[in-house]
Amino acid sequence: MVLIIHQSVHCCHWNVNKTALVINSPLQSWVLRQLDKSGFGAHCIQGVTTSLGLLLLGRAQLDEHDLWKITTHPTTLKQINPKAAEKFIHRLRLFRQPVLSVVAKSIAFNTFSQSVVLYTTSYFGAATEDLQMLRAASVELLLGRSWIRHDLLAYVFRWSKIAPLLDPGLSILVSALGLFLRKRGNIHELYSEHPPPSNR
Amino acid sequence: MLDEAMLDTRMFWFEEPSDQFQDWLPVLNEYRTTTPWPTIELPQKRDFLHTLLGTKDSAPGPDGIPYAAWRLSPEDSYPVLEHLMIKMIAGTRAAPVQVGVWIPKAKLGPTADFFRPLGMPNTCDRLVDGTSAAVVMKATSAYMHPSQVVMNCFKEPQHAVNAIQALLDSCTPMAALLVDLSKAFERVNPYWILHILRMRRAPSWVCNYAKYILFGRLIRHKVQGRLLPPRAVHVGVDMGRSFSVFLFCLAMDPIYHYLNRIPRVVSVQGYIDDNTIAGPGNDLEWIDRVQTCYKCCRTAGFQIDSHSCWQAVSADCRPFPLQLFTLRQESETVTCQPRHPTARAAIISAILPQKTLILARAHKCIGLTPREASRILNGADYSPISPLLSLECE
Numbered sequence: 001m002v003l004i005i006h007q008s009v010h011c012c013h014w015n016v017n018k019t020a021l022v023i024n025s026p027l028q029s030w031v032l033r034q035l036d037k038s039g040f041g042a043h044c045i046q047g048v049t050t051s052l053g054l055l056l057l058g059r060a061q062l063d064e065h066d067l068w069k070i071t072t073h074p075t076t077l078k079q080i081n082p083k084a085a086e087k088f089i090h091r092l093r094l095f096r097q098p099v100l101s102v103v104a105k106s107i108a109f110n111t112f113s114q115s116v117v118l119y120t121t122s123y124f125g126a127a128t129e130d131l132q133m134l135r136a137a138s139v140e141l142l143l144g145r146s147w148i149r150h151d152l153l154a155y156v157f158r159w160s161k162i163a164p165l166l167d168p169g170l171s172i173l174v175s176a177l178g179l180f181l182r183k184r185g186n187i188h189e190l191y192s193e194h195p196p197p198s199n200r
Numbered sequence: 201m202l203d204e205a206m207l208d209t210r211m212f213w214f215e216e217p218s219d220q221f222q223d224w225l226p227v228l229n230e231y232r233t234t235t236p237w238p239t240i241e242l243p244q245k246r247d248f249l250h251t252l253l254g255t256k257d258s259a260p261g262p263d264g265i266p267y268a269a270w271r272l273s274p275e276d277s278y279p280v281l282e283h284l285m286i287k288m289i290a291g292t293r294a295a296p297v298q299v300g301v302w303i304p305k306a307k308l309g310p311t312a313d314f315f316r317p318l319g320m321p322n323t324c325d326r327l328v329d330g331t332s333a334a335v336v337m338k339a340t341s342a343y344m345h346p347s348q349v350v351m352n353c354f355k356e357p358q359h360a361v362n363a364i365q366a367l368l369d370s371c372t373p374m375a376a377l378l379v380d381l382s383k384a385f386e387r388v389n390p391y392w393i394l395h396i397l398r399m400r401r402a403p404s405w406v407c408n409y410a411k412y413i414l415f416g417r418l419i420r421h422k423v424q425g426r427l428l429p430p431r432a433v434h435v436g437v438d439m440g441r442s443f444s445v446f447l448f449c450l451a452m453d454p455i456y457h458y459l460n461r462i463p464r465v466v467s468v469q470g471y472i473d474d475n476t477i478a479g480p481g482n483d484l485e486w487i488d489r490v491q492t493c494y495k496c497c498r499t500a501g502f503q504i505d506s507h508s509c510w511q512a513v514s515a516d517c518r519p520f521p522l523q524l525f526t527l528r529q530e531s532e533t534v535t536c537q538p539r540h541p542t543a544r545a546a547i548i549s550a551i552l553p554q555k556t557l558i559l560a561r562a563h564k565c566i567g568l569t570p571r572e573a574s575r576i577l578n579g580a581d582y583s584p585i586s587p588l589l590s591l592e593c594e
Contacts, residue, residue, distance in 0.1 A: 018380035019504060023481050025373040033579035038491050041376075041542040051378055052471055056364060058376075083306055123358050157311035183354055199487040 011025050020049040022058035026068035042135055045072030054123050077130040081120040088116050088134075091140055105142050106163035113137075120174035126168075134168035212387060213433045219391040220499040227496050228395060230461055231454040236401035240339045241332045243285065248278050248343040251331040262299050262420055262427070270323060277327075282426055285328045289408045295416035296321055297430060298440065302423075317386070319419060326441065332409055333442035340446075343400070345456040346470040361467040364476050367467055373481035374466070377490060380505050384473040385444070386436035387501035388451050389475035390414035390463045391435075396450055406415040413443060429562035435501065448472060455497060462489040494558045508539035509562065510546035513561035520567040525560055543585055547573050 015157045021035070032042055047061030048071060061071045078085045095108040117126075117134070126134075135150040142165065150155065154167040181187070207213070238561040253273050270277045287293035298321040298517075305314050312587040321329070337351075344351040349360045365376045393414065397407050417438065418430040437451075438445035452470060461470045461476055464486045479486040494504050513532045525531050540546040543559065551557055556566050557573045568576075568584055575581040584588065 013520065018378065020378045021487075022368060022378070023374070024370070025481055026366045027481065027484075028377075030579075031482065031484050034302045035487065036542050036544050038487045038544065039541060040487060040491070043541075049378060051361050052474055054358065054361045054378060056361060056368065056378070056476070059370060123361070141234065145256060172363070177417065179356070179358060183359065 015173065016060050017048070020044050020046045022046055024059040026060045032139055032184060040064055048073065053081065062184045076127050077117060077120065077133070080124055081117075084116050088137070091116065092137055094173050096141060102142055105171075106165040107139055109138050109165065110166045110171070113141075114166070114168060117168075118171065118175040121172045122179045125176060126172045131169050131172075138165060138168065205259050205423050207312070210317070210383075210386065213435060214226070214431070217391060217435050218397075218499075220389070221391075221395065223496060223499050224395070225394065225496075227454050227458045227493060228399070228456045233400055234400065234453075237343055237403075240336060240403050241406055243244065243282075243335045245278055247331050248281050248327070249274055249333055251327055252281070253278060254467060255323075255327070255330075259320055261320050261325065262297055263322045263324075265323050267323050267327075270327060272507075276409060281324060281327050282455045284324055285332070285353075285409075288328065289405045291408060293301055293412070293414065294382050295432075296325055296413060296438075297418045297420065298322070298556070299323045299427065300419040300421040300436070302421075305563040315441050319438045321438065321440060330407075330411070330442045331448050334485070336443075337446050340400075340450075342450060345460070347456040347460060347470050349469060350445075350453065351449060353577045356546055357471050358472050359419065360474075360476065362479050363469050367478045373530055374478060375481035375484060375487075376476055376478045377487060379475040379477065379490070379494070381465055381473045382503045383436075384493070384502060385439060385448055387503065388433065388448060389500045392497075392500035393447055393451050396454060396531075400450075409443070410447060412436060413425055413441065414447070418471070420454060449498070455502065456491060458493050461488060462486050462493075465490075476564060508541045510540045510543050511535075511537045511560045512540075512546040512550035513537055513558050513560075514550050515567075516560050517558075517567060519569045519572075520562055524565055525563045525565045528558070528565060530558055531565075534558060534565065543582075544577055544579075547577055551577070559588060564588060 019040065021040065024047060027035070027045070035042055035045075046063070048057050049056050049058075055074065057073050058071050060068050062068060074080045091113040092109070095105050095113070100108075112136070117130075121130070132150070135153070136146070139146050139148065139153050140152040142153070142157075142163070151167075152172075154165040157163045157165040179189075208377075220431045234430045252270060255271060257267055260266050284293065286412045298319040301318050301320065302315040302500065303318050305316055308314060332430055342566045346352060349357065351357060352359070362445070364376045370374060389547065392413075393410060394407070397410060402581070414436075418432045419433050421428045426539075437447050449472065452473070453474075455475075456468055456470055459465060459475075462479075464483070465477060469476045469478075477486075477490055491504075494502055511534050513530060515533070517530070525534070528534075540549060543561075546559060547557060557568045557570070559568060559573075564589055566585055566586070572581075572584045576585060
């Protein structure tokens, strides 16, 4: 019975309803019956769900063959928050005008464009792939083509006093550090080498 | 035409609310033990000036007076605002009128559900409102349940997500239930809020001000640049006032108290209308109590949107395997039946002995024998409906 009832998990579109149950271990059959009786239904079980614009990561979900499987967690910004990634690209397009100066584009990139990703990245950090995407976007906006290494551009611009371009890596680090300190995190914790959580 | 289409999903705005205190008693009884609020002074000159000087140049309300006009001479504006506030509290000022606009949600779409309403009261109303909200929030935020992240010292939403994620990262079986309240801001019953204010022994000026903004609101919708005639909205809190945020958090407070007292619930985190409740994953009995809480508060405006896709009807035909719904002659009867979130709930609504039960989902249906239906009800065997379970629903 357990395996069959689980099929209902696949029957709902993600955005139909935001009510969801995220679990960190497979549920037993009688627990599934409890869920069914409560009126929520087994279809609300999800491996990963969006909560307050961030992701709540479970560990168990069901595959196409109705068997429990370990949830794979998204790692890149496009997977974690596709809307933010789209908005970032959209905002960049608004400033891709030849009449704008390099300084104006640089300020737009630092503030208007980067701000959409910082909420997510302050919590999840940024994958190398994301950092490359953000830096490449800055090169494309300011130079139009890649004739300088994208990870160097921000530092070259600032050293040569061309424009106050901020490295996206630096912005993400500062936003994450800000979140950590605002939560009264102890600065000494940043020095220690905590092992990463085993489930991620 | 466009306005009517938008309002189609908001017919509940125009229904007169009623005081359903008896229905709410299970939840409100738990709330009786909370500490009464301290005395809250009326907003003073410094409070008005603080709000006034911090205003931005957002769009004015129906009277068209911009914020800049009020900021021009704060010393002269203050007495006017104070006078308005006194009239509001005394109940001698006319009901608030505001411009209502529809703003698209992040997820774009053509129907009313993809838009949210935003109210734009007159700037003078917003100034009085902002000042009152700042004074009341400062005095009462410490008295709200700590599960309300927005009332804590660290108000950022990451805190709520992190608290639940920490539990899911633990080694013990845990489950987190995210509850999606349907249009909670727009549905909340004003009488529910007044009961809470009374229980907290709120100062009379706060109660009077709450009554002023909750009852008899008039909204003039602006569609394609034109202002439409005013409509009276009877339920919900204004979408566009600072005090509404406070009132909504206050309305959620008894729910957080109740949820936190449910046995085995480990953590409750709430950010305005976004609630997450965590408990053990090896026994979901606590979810039943959560459901009970929201059922009690349904008439108070807190409705959980459940994804309902099951329908059932009893028919005089032979049991049959999976078929296209439209091929059955009973399809018209089934279409009229209410939808349910679970197969079990659908069967309960329709089961009759000695007849075939037709269970439908996603344009397909199955004819079950009474024995098969009762085995599903008992949770013993779901195999007869497994082809339905795997269907994609719209």
